[in-house]
Amino acid sequence: MSRRLTSHLRRALKNVRGELVGVALSTGTIALIFFLFSTFLLAVENLDGMLKFWSKKLQIICYLESGIDEGKIRRIKEELLGIEGIEEVRYVSSKEAKEMLVRDLGELMRGMERLEEKLFPATLELGLKDDASYEEIEAIAKEIEGIEGIAEVQHGGVWLKKLTLFLKVMKAVALVFGAVLAGITISITATTVHLTFYHRLEEVEIMRLIGATEDFIRFPFYLEGGLQGLSGASLSLLALFLTYWIFSQAWGPQLRFYLGGRGFEFLSPLAVLVVLTLGFFSGFMGGVISLARSRG
Amino acid sequence: MYPSEEETAEAIIRFFSVTKIYPGGVEAIKGANFSIRKGEFVFVTGPSGAGKTTLLKLMILAERPERGEILVDGTNITRLRRSQIYRLRRKVGFVFQDFKLLKDRTVFENICLPLEVIGYPLTKMEKRVRRLLKLVSLDEKVLNLPPLYLSGGEQQRVAIARALINNPSILLADEPTGNLDPVLTIEIMDLLMKVNQVGTTVVVATHDDSLVNRYRRRTIVLRRGEIVAQ
Numbered sequence: 001m002s003r004r005l006t007s008h009l010r011r012a013l014k015n016v017r018g019e020l021v022g023v024a025l026s027t028g029t030i031a032l033i034f035f036l037f038s039t040f041l042l043a044v045e046n047l048d049g050m051l052k053f054w055s056k057k058l059q060i061i062c063y064l065e066s067g068i069d070e071g072k073i074r075r076i077k078e079e080l081l082g083i084e085g086i087e088e089v090r091y092v093s094s095k096e097a098k099e100m101l102v103r104d105l106g107e108l109m110r111g112m113e114r115l116e117e118k119l120f121p122a123t124l125e126l127g128l129k130d131d132a133s134y135e136e137i138e139a140i141a142k143e144i145e146g147i148e149g150i151a152e153v154q155h156g157g158v159w160l161k162k163l164t165l166f167l168k169v170m171k172a173v174a175l176v177f178g179a180v181l182a183g184i185t186i187s188i189t190a191t192t193v194h195l196t197f198y199h200r201l202e203e204v205e206i207m208r209l210i211g212a213t214e215d216f217i218r219f220p221f222y223l224e225g226g227l228q229g230l231s232g233a234s235l236s237l238l239a240l241f242l243t244y245w246i247f248s249q250a251w252g253p254q255l256r257f258y259l260g261g262r263g264f265e266f267l268s269p270l271a272v273l274v275v276l277t278l279g280f281f282s283g284f285m286g287g288v289i290s291l292a293r294s295r296g
Numbered sequence: 297m298y299p300s301e302e303e304t305a306e307a308i309i310r311f312f313s314v315t316k317i318y319p320g321g322v323e324a325i326k327g328a329n330f331s332i333r334k335g336e337f338v339f340v341t342g343p344s345g346a347g348k349t350t351l352l353k354l355m356i357l358a359e360r361p362e363r364g365e366i367l368v369d370g371t372n373i374t375r376l377r378r379s380q381i382y383r384l385r386r387k388v389g390f391v392f393q394d395f396k397l398l399k400d401r402t403v404f405e406n407i408c409l410p411l412e413v414i415g416y417p418l419t420k421m422e423k424r425v426r427r428l429l430k431l432v433s434l435d436e437k438v439l440n441l442p443p444l445y446l447s448g449g450e451q452q453r454v455a456i457a458r459a460l461i462n463n464p465s466i467l468l469a470d471e472p473t474g475n476l477d478p479v480l481t482i483e484i485m486d487l488l489m490k491v492n493q494v495g496t497t498v499v500v501a502t503h504d505d506s507l508v509n510r511y512r513r514r515t516i517v518l519r520r521g522e523i524v525a526q
Contacts, residue, residue: 004415007412014400018400202396203398205396206396206398206409207409207413208382208385209356209358209385209390209396210385210386210390210409210410210413210458211382211383211384211385211386211410211413211414211462212382212413213379213382213413214379214382216413
């Protein structure tokens with residue numbers, strides 16, 4: 001099996017060498033298209049990572065009714081900890097709330113130190129499990145609103161919902177983009193393989209006359225298409241990595257800031273595998289489609 | 297006239313009323329009936345355009361007949377599906393006037409081609425090739441050269457070695473000496489006789505009457521697609 005594959009591969013490489021200009025042009029075009037796709041994937045993956053990173057930091061803040069006593073606060077905490085998805089409950093008194101605001105806003109709070117503490121409501125800050133979705137956050141918030149002693153509940157689920165929806169659209173676009181890309185690659189490789197096949201028609205005829213099966217004759221041409229697709233996809237990833245590296249070197253800290261503390265990352269191994277596999281199989285299919293109508 | 301029962305019993309190739317019509321209505325072969333026995337050496341002769349090449353092509357289904365039936369080694373090849381033709385061709389060696397060697401491969405690779413397509417082990421190939429080189433009188437030094445470095449006679453020897461590498465029971469040669477000078481022609485014909493002597497059925501298409509007269513073997517004579525003598 002491996003010997004036969006080596007023989008097919010050798011013939012495929014021979015085909016490529018015999019049609020170097022055509023193959024280089026088609027590989028270059030595939031690389032360019034895959035570069036756009038990989039860049040899009042990079043954006044989607046980073047957005048996805050950013051969402052996961054931020055959702056880990058999401059909190060629910062419960063504003064307590066004024067004048068609530070310590071015993072009541074303890075009971076509310078116990079009740080909250082009994083709700084699935086809530087992992088931590090931290091009490092922030094009116095005094096602490098005022099101190100935090102003064103500390104965080106610094107100069108802006110100058111002269112406001114004399115404000116009464118009762119203007120700053122006591123809160124309970126809830127730490128949620130890491131992978132909480134916006135639906136879960138909304139459900140928890142709704143459940144909490146009914147607890148006696150809690151005046152108001154605030155959470156960041158709304159923007160998380162919007163971003164998640166946006167990410168879903170991006171992923172759908174990526175799928176469509178991938179399908180279109182596969183179609184273009186099939187069309188490009190089909191043309192090149194067709195050319196190679198007709199340039200090697202004499203060899204094909206000889207092969208047929210000495211008893212080679214059609215599959216034996218054609219497989220190297222399919223493989224040639226696959227190799228073109230794979231080379232194009234690999235080149236695109238290389239170009240993307242260089243672009244990413246230069247970009248990270250120049251604007252890494254700024255990007256970290258805009259992404260809320262999460263670094264700008266290169267494609268995951270899975271995404272790299274997807275790009276390479278898509279390149280190989282769409283090229284291979286180009287070969288298959290190209291020769292489908294020239295059975296000997 | 298159909299082949300007799302006695303002929304049929306030993307026949308390795310049989311044609312029954314075979315007609316081949318090319319597009320445009322040209323009848324290249326008209327109702328051919330004949331048989332070739334196992335181990336026989338047969339000339340197919342006639343002027344250019346008589347249908348010699350078509351007759352040989354029909355034997356390996358490089359052309360399909362419009363009418364009639366062809367039996368090769370007990371198989372009715374006219375009923376073979378396209379996907380089954382390779383089995384027939386593995387039993388029949390074919391030698392062409394223009395050698396049809398692959399220019400971008402070495403002599404060794406050219407000879408081994410029929411073995412490569414059946415996935416024969418490389419280590420065993422070398423042994424077979426060296427044995428064949430002796431039969432076709434070629435020096436081992438040529439093995440790593442591309443065929444274009446060889447003379448016409450040597451190239452035809454390589455082509456014959458390729459045709460014989462998987463021990464076919466039939467060897468078909470279409471004008472094998474057409475591109476060679478008289479001395480090389482005799483050498484190649486002697487080689488084909490040698491191949492025949494080891495038991496291979498050999499069919500040679502030629503328009504060269506001097507060869508037919510020199511070797512005096514059974515001859516099928518074609519005129520405008522019709523067998524006029526055999």
